[in-house]
Amino acid sequence: MASNTKWDWEITNKTSYWGGSLKELWSYRQLLLSQVRRDFLLNYQQTVLGPVWILLQPIFTLITFVAVFYKMVGISTGGVPAVLFYFSGIVLWNFFNDSFGSTSFTFKENSQLFSKIYFPRIVMPLSVISTHFLRFLVQLILLVLIIIYYVLFRNFALPWHVWFFTFPVAIFFVGMIGLAMGLFFSVLTAKYRDMVNLVNLGLRLLMFVTPVIYPIGFVPEKVRWLVQINPLSPWFELFRLALLGEGTVTGFQLLYSTVFTVLALSGALLLFNKQGDKLIEVV
Amino acid sequence: MSEVVIEVENLSKLYRLGTIGTGSFRQDVQRWWTTSVLRKEDPFFQLQGEQNSKGKGEFLWALKDVNLEVRRGEITGIIGSNGSGKSTLLKIISRIIRPTQGAVRGKGKISSLLEVGTGFHYELSGRENIYNSGYILGMRKNEIQQKFDEIVAFSGIEKFIDTPVKRYSSGMYVRLAFAVAAHLEPEILIMDEVLAVGDADFQKKCLGKMKEVSQKDGRTILFVSHSMQAITNLCQKAVWLQQGRLREIGEASAVVNKYIVGVQRLWLQQSWDSPEEAPGNDYVRFKKVELIPHLPAPNMPIDIRTPLTIKFQFWNLMDNVSLNMGMDLFTFAGDCIFDVPSPSMVCQSGLVEGECTIPGNFLNDGSYYISLMVVKDTSVPLYYFEGCLSFDVEDYRRDTNWYDKWKGAVRPSFPFQINQPVLIS
Numbered sequence: 001m002a003s004n005t006k007w008d009w010e011i012t013n014k015t016s017y018w019g020g021s022l023k024e025l026w027s028y029r030q031l032l033l034s035q036v037r038r039d040f041l042l043n044y045q046q047t048v049l050g051p052v053w054i055l056l057q058p059i060f061t062l063i064t065f066v067a068v069f070y071k072m073v074g075i076s077t078g079g080v081p082a083v084l085f086y087f088s089g090i091v092l093w094n095f096f097n098d099s100f101g102s103t104s105f106t107f108k109e110n111s112q113l114f115s116k117i118y119f120p121r122i123v124m125p126l127s128v129i130s131t132h133f134l135r136f137l138v139q140l141i142l143l144v145l146i147i148i149y150y151v152l153f154r155n156f157a158l159p160w161h162v163w164f165f166t167f168p169v170a171i172f173f174v175g176m177i178g179l180a181m182g183l184f185f186s187v188l189t190a191k192y193r194d195m196v197n198l199v200n201l202g203l204r205l206l207m208f209v210t211p212v213i214y215p216i217g218f219v220p221e222k223v224r225w226l227v228q229i230n231p232l233s234p235w236f237e238l239f240r241l242a243l244l245g246e247g248t249v250t251g252f253q254l255l256y257s258t259v260f261t262v263l264a265l266s267g268a269l270l271l272f273n274k275q276g277d278k279l280i281e282v283v
Numbered sequence: 284m285s286e287v288v289i290e291v292e293n294l295s296k297l298y299r300l301g302t303i304g305t306g307s308f309r310q311d312v313q314r315w316w317t318t319s320v321l322r323k324e325d326p327f328f329q330l331q332g333e334q335n336s337k338g339k340g341e342f343l344w345a346l347k348d349v350n351l352e353v354r355r356g357e358i359t360g361i362i363g364s365n366g367s368g369k370s371t372l373l374k375i376i377s378r379i380i381r382p383t384q385g386a387v388r389g390k391g392k393i394s395s396l397l398e399v400g401t402g403f404h405y406e407l408s409g410r411e412n413i414y415n416s417g418y419i420l421g422m423r424k425n426e427i428q429q430k431f432d433e434i435v436a437f438s439g440i441e442k443f444i445d446t447p448v449k450r451y452s453s454g455m456y457v458r459l460a461f462a463v464a465a466h467l468e469p470e471i472l473i474m475d476e477v478l479a480v481g482d483a484d485f486q487k488k489c490l491g492k493m494k495e496v497s498q499k500d501g502r503t504i505l506f507v508s509h510s511m512q513a514i515t516n517l518c519q520k521a522v523w524l525q526q527g528r529l530r531e532i533g534e535a536s537a538v539v540n541k542y543i544v545g546v547q548r549l550w551l552q553q554s555w556d557s558p559e560e561a562p563g564n565d566y567v568r569f570k571k572v573e574l575i576p577h578l579p580a581p582n583m584p585i586d587i588r589t590p591l592t593i594k595f596q597f598w599n600l601m602d603n604v605s606l607n608m609g610m611d612l613f614t615f616a617g618d619c620i621f622d623v624p625s626p627s628m629v630c631q632s633g634l635v636e637g638e639c640t641i642p643g644n645f646l647n648d649g650s651y652y653i654s655l656m657v658v659k660d661t662s663v664p665l666y667y668f669e670g671c672l673s674f675d676v677e678d679y680r681r682d683t684n685w686y687d688k689w690k691g692a693v694r695p696s697f698p699f700q701i702n703q704p705v706l707i708s
Contacts, residue, residue, distance in 0.1 A: 005287070005290075005388075006390075007290075007388040007389060007390060008389060008390045008391060009388070009389055009390075010386055010387070010388045010389075011375060011376070011378055011381070011382065011386060011387040011388075012381075012382065012385070012386045012387075013381050013382055013383055013384060015381065030418050030423065030424050031418040031419060034414055034415050034418045035415075038404065038407065038411070038415055041406075041407060041411065042404065042406055042407070045406045045407075045447075046406075113401065113402065113419070114379070115374075115379060116379070116395075116397045116398050116401045117377070117379070117395060117397065117401050117402070117419060117420065118377055118378035118379055118393075118395070119419065119421070277378075277380075277381055278381055280379060280380060281380055
């Protein structure tokens with residue numbers, strides 16, 4: 001056997017932290033797109049209203065939130081109309097919730113497919129998060145329309161400022177935190193089923209320490225740290241600051257959350273690559 | 284000789300048996316600590332060595348030290364009984380699971396078909412599924428678009444292409460799924476038993492397609508099958524795995540012959556030493572059942588021309604009874620083809636033996652099993668020994684150009700004449 005033969009690939013028991021090459025991932029871009037398309041088709045197969053559900057779901061949530069938290073409980077939304085305040089929170093939270101929730105079961109839900117064919121496993125969470133990003137964009141357009149309506153007909157004075165241009169940054173970081181946590185938990189849910197409950201419970205509780213239904217400025221000083229250590233908080237505040245002109249955010253918080261996101265995402269990617277090839281035997 | 288495109292070197296795969304649960308988190312941490320932090324050998328390999336010597340089966344080598352080379356353009360068949368490690372080998376080469384030791388090295392793009400319909404989704408239409416499945420199997424967009432019509436034509440479901448796949452019959456589903464797979468053009472193709480599904484018609488079509496593709500394009504194929512006929516027809520080389528080890532490797536028909544001699548014969552005979560452990564009841568106990576094929580050479584498989592003799596012995600535990608036998612032949616689907624009675628005879632307690640021969644050129648190709656019945660006074664069934672023998676009959680066609688599935692459970696060669704009456708003009 002000639003030892004100097006050049007091989008294209010080698011399979012051993014060593015798995016790499018770096019996973020496949022970006023070049024390999026690029027060659028699977030069409031698979032990613034087809035998965036996004038598939039998810040859309042599947043979601044609205046045999047439904048009457050079809051894609052309208054993308055909008056109905058946050059609208060119904062909005063009605064509930066306004067009724068419960070604003071009218072009944074009486075949580076202040078600062079100078080921002082309640083509808084705008086809640087809707088911006090709901091839309092961004094949904095994006096995080098879906099990105100995290102659906103990527104954290106990557107191995108569990110695709111075990112049948114993964115056990116029959118190889119492709120870079122990261123394609124699946126990336127396609128899922130792309131699907132949710134597209135849904136989010138549709139909801140974002142609705143949010144912008146509502147804002148315009150309020151400005152034109154409800155005398156909502158939207159202060160013009162340079163922060164406006166930062167809203168894509170907020171969206172990007174919320175998505176990346178969702179992906180990082182999703183990748184991390186996808187490894188855990190594959191190995192330990194208890195994690196499924198933890199993810200579901202954790203998501204529900206996390207919403208209450210994120211400024212979704214209240215502005216961070218209205219949290220009592222004593223417990224404010226609870227909301228502030230949550231790396232999602234500054235992005236929610238920044239998102240509202242950009243689009244609605246009101247939000248409390250400091251440079252330090254943004255820096256803290258950026259560092260957290262970078263570390264979490266690289267850690268999760270490394271873990272996902274390293275474990276991904278072995279997990280199929282334990283799922 | 285063409286160049287080596289896959290090299291399998293000392294490949295081993297260890298499985299931990301039983302449920303992974305208690306202690307698995309602790310073991311994970313322990314393993315991570317010793318291998319990653321202390322940079323030592325994996326503690327569970329050593330553990331396994333001790334376990335094996337005690338003969339305790341907590342760990343199982345699904346593959347052990349397998350060495351193998353596949354050359355460009357070769358079709359290699361992999362054979363072996365269930366649990367011999369065939370699928371594990373294919374899964375490792377396909378990058379789905381990792382080996383425990385050893386390495387696989389290769390050149391070129393691999394596509395694997397370990398099931399029919401990978402990436403299919405029941406809710407989507409045939410059209411959507413062709414695309415989705417194509418992408419998952421590693422095809423490119425323009426490749427799928429180019430071959431789309433060909434795929435649809437091959438599957439023969441033109442009319443239903445926009446219907447959700449869940450409304451398809453299972454046959455239609457399999458045909459569409461295979462059609463996508465058959466139009467893959469990887470440098471190396473890996474297939475696991477994909478031909479075991481679908482009707483016989485379609486299986487033949489698929490085999491034909493595979494042969495055509497490999498001959499025309501010189502594609503390298505690795506192929507697991509239980510059909511010895513498919514292996515000898517398609518493959519130049521065969522690999523016989525037995526309990527995770529490489530038993531034989533070489534020219535396909537030679538390996539297949541050895542395999543048939545080594546394994547198939549064992550299924551054709553059952554015997555018991557004492558009446559206590561033998562199957563039966565208070566009246567009769569079977570000592571031996573055996574199927575003897577009358578083959579022209581010992582290394583050949585049973586085919587439709589082969590006469591088969593069924594021999595049996597049983598202990599009769601009664602005195603002065605009139606006994607006769609019944610022999611039932613079933614297809615593997617469970618349809619009874621015939622029920623042949625023996626003449627009756629008055630027997631004393633002790634061994635009774637007998638035999639019956641099924642002539643050659645009578646059965647069709649397929650899988651069959653035999654059940655034997657002992658009857659008293661030609662009316663009272665005493666014991667029914669169900670499925671005591673099973674065997675496969677391979678196809679044989681030399682004098683015909685008919686390549687579709689031959690219909691019927693039997694294929695007897697009755698005297699059959701045709702002629703043209705001489706016309707006096």
